[in-house]
Amino acid sequence: MPNIVFVTQQGLEKNVWVENGVTVMEAGRDAGLGIEGTCGGCLSCATCHVIVDDDWFVKTGAPDEDETDMLDLAIGLAATSRLGCQIEMTTALDGCTFTIPDDSQ
Numbered sequence: 001m002p003n004i005v006f007v008t009q010q011g012l013e014k015n016v017w018v019e020n021g022v023t024v025m026e027a028g029r030d031a032g033l034g035i036e037g038t039c040g041g042c043l044s045c046a047t048c049h050v051i052v053d054d055d056w057f058v059k060t061g062a063p064d065e066d067e068t069d070m071l072d073l074a075i076g077l078a079a080t081s082r083l084g085c086q087i088e089m090t091t092a093l094d095g096c097t098f099t100i101p102d103d104s105q
Contacts, residue, residue: 001017001018001019001020002017002018002020002089002090002091002094002095002096003015003016003017003018003094003095004016004017004018004024004027004028004089004093004096004097004098005095005096005098006027006028006031006033006097006098006099006100007097007098007099007100008033008034008100009034009100009101009102014031014033016028016033018089019089020088020089020090020091021088021089021090022088022089023041023084023085023087023088023089024048024050024082024084024085024087024089024098025037025041025048025084025085025087026041026084026085027084027089028048028050028084028098028100029048033100034100035047035050035084035100037084037085039085041085042085043066043067043070043083043085043086044070045070045073046070046071046072046073046074046083048083048084048085049071049074049075049077049081049082049083049084049101049103050081050082050083050084050087050098050099050101051076051078051080051081051082051098051099051101052080052081052082052087052096052097052098053080053096053097053098053099054080055097056093056096056097059092059093059096060087060093060096063081063082063083063086064086067083067086070083071083074101075101075102075103076101076102076103078101081101084098
């Protein structure tokens with residue numbers, strides 16, 4: 001099972017093991033880490049915004065045009081911002097690190 005490393009708003013690291021095919025949004029939401037995923041993963045909100053660690057961004061891929069449009073609604077954007085609902089976990093992403101941005105900025 002792939003492992004996701006989430007960095008919380010307090011700077012703490014939380015490891016979450018998931019099955020292949022689970023999205024980063026589902027993993028963070030189900031682990032109670034403050035990722036909402038209000039739209040359920042249908043790319044119509046930005047409540048699953050995460051920041052991909054620089055070393056992993058190439059492996060997750062850049063957002064497509066629709067995702068980029070939704071990211072415009074997110075707070076605390078970074079060059080490696082993605083929507084967690086658009087990243088499905090695979091063994092190739094085992095150990096990938098995502099920061100949960102502070103949405104109160």
